[in-house]
Amino acid sequence: MRLDATEASAVLKVLLAVAAADGIVDDEERSTLEAVAYCAGVEPDDDTDVDLDAEVRRIRSPAARQLTLRASFAIAAVDGRCSPEEHAILERVHAAFGVPLAAGALVSDEQQWVMRMGSARTALTRATDDFLHELARGGTSLDSSAYEEMLGRLESRKRRALEAAVSPA
Numbered sequence: 001m002r003l004d005a006t007e008a009s010a011v012l013k014v015l016l017a018v019a020a021a022d023g024i025v026d027d028e029e030r031s032t033l034e035a036v037a038y039c040a041g042v043e044p045d046d047d048t049d050v051d052l053d054a055e056v057r058r059i060r061s062p063a064a065r066q067l068t069l070r071a072s073f074a075i076a077a078v079d080g081r082c083s084p085e086e087h088a089i090l091e092r093v094h095a096a097f098g099v100p101l102a103a104g105a106l107v108s109d110e111q112q113w114v115m116r117m118g119s120a121r122t123a124l125t126r127a128t129d130d131f132l133h134e135l136a137r138g139g140t141s142l143d144s145s146a147y148e149e150m151l152g153r154l155e156s157r158k159r160r161a162l163e164a165a166v167s168p169a
Contacts, residue, residue, distance in 0.1 A: 010056070014050070031162060073110065081114060
């Protein structure tokens, strides 16, 4: 899904705020940010100093809002849990978009995303394991172009797994 540059940038900044909410942007969160950035057609940003309210206001289209909500859950759940800080940002994003939340609905959605992202983490681990096995089979005879090709396949598999997790079911 391609968004205009303003909305795509704002979506990624909101996602970065979710990822950084608990004080650290880990590798899984960074990979998920990169996958969403790839889908949106922009480069990910590493500046964690985000004005969440201003960025949310820049997201106007229904497609960008849907992507923001889905990817926010994915980022919050990619490490297997949704921290209280991440939960608070999810609440703020939902409120800013005018998405009503029934009592307990956000927690239920978070739990579903934890399971969904668990499947994505399994796919990421499988891709990494396959890469390492292929690397071991190549031994010392592996030249740099073959290694780069293998690495490209690994990154592609990882990106597809994360894109599939964030895409509508």
